[in-house]
Amino acid sequence: MDLDFEEESDNSRTSLGGYDYFFLEEPPSDVVCPICHLVAREPQQVSCCGKIYCQSCFSELESQSKWRLRCANCREEEPDSFPDRKTAGQINSLRVACLKRDDGCSWRGALRELDTHLSHCEYANMTCPFSVFGCSVRPLRKDLEEHENTSLRHHLKLAVKHVGELQKIIEENNDEQKERASHLEASIRELKAGHTTHKKEIRKHVEKKLESQTDSVRSKLSSLKNEIILQNSSLPLVFKLSNFFDLKEDDEDWRSPPFYSHQGGYKMCLRVYTNGCSEVRGSHISLYVYLMKSDHDHKLEWPFRGTIHVQILNQLEDSCHYSEKITFSSREIKNYNGRVKTQTNIGVTGLGKSRFIAQSELEYSRREEEEGEEEEEEEEERGRVYACQYLKDDSIYFRVSKVEVVSESTRPWLAQAIEDITND
DSSP states (O other): OEEEEEOOOOOOGSSSSSSSOBBBOOOOOGGGGTTTBBSSSSEEEEEOOEEEEEHHHHHHHHHHOOOOOOOOTOOBSSSEEOOOHHHHHHHTTTTTTTTGGGGTOEEEEEEHHHHHEEEEEEEOOOOGGGGGTTTOOOOGGOOOOOHHTTTHHHHHHHHHHHHHHHHHHHHHHHHHHHHHHHHHHHHHHHHHHOOOHHHHHHHHHHHHHHHHHHHHHHHHHHHHHHHHHHHHHOOOEEEEOOOHHHHHHHTTTEEOOOOSSTTTSSSEEEEEEOOGGGGTTTTTEEEEEEEETTTHHHHHHOOOOOOEEEEEESSSSSSOOOEEEEEESSSSSTTTSSSSOOOSSSSSEEEEEEEEGGGGGGSSSEEEEOOSSTTTGGGGTTEEEEEESOOOBBBEEEEEEEEESSSSSOOOOTTTTTGGGOOO
């Protein structure tokens, strides 16, 4: 199973209608939607004349029909429609040029490969890291580093302006706090003058304030405790994905709690799309591994190289667990294997498999243990048929059995450093 990369999709490529792309050869007329006159996206075949429509175009035709729905091709009334997977495969095999060909990209390939290419295309427009401070430039990926180097003065001015605005907000809040303190002092003076009826209200207010501060301290201590437990937890680790069908229906992703490759090692997490993504949406579960920011990153070698062993556990017997490997092998710094420096503390891109497991394999089945999984089992038990079910009670259990790290720490003299936790 091939690895692929995941990146935020471009809304302009998922709008209604067909594929408005530059095809290297004239597409066959039987795959062109009669409504938008483009190569059909998510092709639907009608029962009356066999014509192919875009799924979105046919849905729009249904919603706009005031009386009876008529086929736009043969004018037959009330035609049925169904997804045409054969035509979808034919369309995905059509060769197209990159959407950035006018900017200089020379890539050519099958339509199904376009999204993967665009996630790495050197001519794709990128968001400047200083956009949070107001930089509106969207340089090409290949020009991003040059933009950062040549715009240092401009970026510094934007950052200074942003800090100034924050300082102004803080000062305004300080004035507001001083005004509140003044009102509180006035209330105290009234109490001393004989307004004892307010004493209980003030006591409740103080107790509520203390309770809020206590909860905040407890929350911080709990987070610190969880991080300490996480750093000292050893593989294998099991994570439970609950509410599978709600996530699938809402087309939402799920992220596992973070884990470390080893003590003092690389921090990462699993990101799972229960309904799949891209061309496997609705047929597979997609799984990606994302690197995360940690306090150990300055001691480690980058890019990260290694193999993560991930299993989906059989919930009926301790056997026939579904196993896959996610291997980070590149020696070059990529979006998915480099040190995480974003404010979100998680990598922009993950590495994994869009076809991690077919959804049809999740339900109950009976199967034999795969050869070699139990090397020490007795000869007479070989070939035994096991009950197998990965999705049960609306839940799936993922196990990270081990992480084989190829890259190692290159700064052993920093390994025992004690960091100031108050800087967080």
